[in-house]
Amino acid sequence: MAKGLLEGKRGIVFGALDEQSIAWAVAEKCVAEGAKITLTNAPVALRFGGLQKLGEKLNAKVIPADATSLEDLENLFTESMEALGGKIDFVLHSIGMSLNVRKKREYTNVNYDWMHKTFDISAMSFHRVMQTAYKMDAMNDWGSIIALTYIAAQRVFPDYSEMAESKALLESFARSFGYHYAKSKKVRVNTISQSPTWTTAGSGVKGFQEFFDYAEKMSPLGNADAASCADFCVTMFSDYTRMVTMQNLYHDGGFSLMGMAPEVLEK
Numbered sequence: 001m002a003k004g005l006l007e008g009k010r011g012i013v014f015g016a017l018d019e020q021s022i023a024w025a026v027a028e029k030c031v032a033e034g035a036k037i038t039l040t041n042a043p044v045a046l047r048f049g050g051l052q053k054l055g056e057k058l059n060a061k062v063i064p065a066d067a068t069s070l071e072d073l074e075n076l077f078t079e080s081m082e083a084l085g086g087k088i089d090f091v092l093h094s095i096g097m098s099l100n101v102r103k104k105r106e107y108t109n110v111n112y113d114w115m116h117k118t119f120d121i122s123a124m125s126f127h128r129v130m131q132t133a134y135k136m137d138a139m140n141d142w143g144s145i146i147a148l149t150y151i152a153a154q155r156v157f158p159d160y161s162e163m164a165e166s167k168a169l170l171e172s173f174a175r176s177f178g179y180h181y182a183k184s185k186k187v188r189v190n191t192i193s194q195s196p197t198w199t200t201a202g203s204g205v206k207g208f209q210e211f212f213d214y215a216e217k218m219s220p221l222g223n224a225d226a227a228s229c230a231d232f233c234v235t236m237f238s239d240y241t242r243m244v245t246m247q248n249l250y251h252d253g254g255f256s257l258m259g260m261a262p263e264v265l266e267k
């Protein structure tokens with residue numbers, strides 16, 4: 001049931017590719033809660049057409065932007081402020097892609113050009129988004145910026161490969177940029193560490209089904225799905241979390257603090 005938590009707020013949502021995308025659920029929930037948003041994704045992702053349909057449904061302008069391009073990001077903020085009628089209150093960074101995982105290269109035999117690209121797309125893009133907004137003074141005071149991450153930044157999940165380091169870097173950018181943004185504009189920056197979720201990016205990881213089942217059993221509340229992640233994002237974009245910043249927040253049904261679960265041993 002919508003409560004109007006984001007009434008009057010303007011946001012930019014990155015990374016909705018299809019109906020399974022976490023960002024798709026977040027975009028729908030933000031609009032249901034009263035926000036006006038723009039949607040963005042890499043130009044190549046827009047070819048599939050799904051995002052245009054979401055844009056029509058949510059009355060949201062779709063603006064192509066490759067998150068590795070400063071020029072695209074500057075244009076994205078300019079066009080978003082024009083379309084939404086003012087500065088931005090919240091941003092969701094929901095971008096992840098590993099070339100070595102996609103091309104099935106083992107972690108002990110990575111291609112470093114691909115690794116560079118992975119870090120650029122999955123982590124440096126977050127700094128780039130924030131720096132662009134910062135320099136353009138595009139965020140309203142007390143705005144909120146979130147990126148989605150995974151616990152492989154802290155613990156070893158061998159098949160997650162170089163995405164583990166991407167997420168560690170991403171989370172560090174949230175802390176470091178979070179400091180500067182808090183001091184200058186009272187803007188908060190956090191990462192949400194989400195359960196395994198059935199999406200294009202998620203299911204690209206080797207053994208995802210087995211891992212998803214394992215996490216489901218290890219988490220006392222079960223895996224958090226995309227819809228509940230969207231609820232959490234709305235909370236983080238709302239005025240009820242104004243003093244939370246520079247945090248990595250686990251949204252994982254309790255997985256991160258478990259040592260042993262009887263259900264896993266029984267299996």
Ligand SMILES: NC(=O)c1ccc[n+]([C@@H]2O[C@H](COP(=O)([O-])OP(=O)(O)OC[C@H]3O[C@@H](n4cnc5c(N)ncnc54)[C@H](O)[C@@H]3O)[C@@H](O)[C@H]2O)c1
Nearest residue numbers: 015017021022042045067095096148196197199200201202
């Ligand atoms: N699915 C999971 O199990 C899971 C768990 C924890 C965190 N996450 C994170 O959630 C975020 C969203 O992933 P998802 O699971 O919804 O999958 P998804 O595949 O739906 O979303 C990934 C998005 O990244 C976009 N993208 C890739 N390269 C880009 C570029 N150069 N510029 C702009 N956008 C680009 C893709 O087009 C896609 O929309 C990612 O950061 C992912 O690592 C996912």
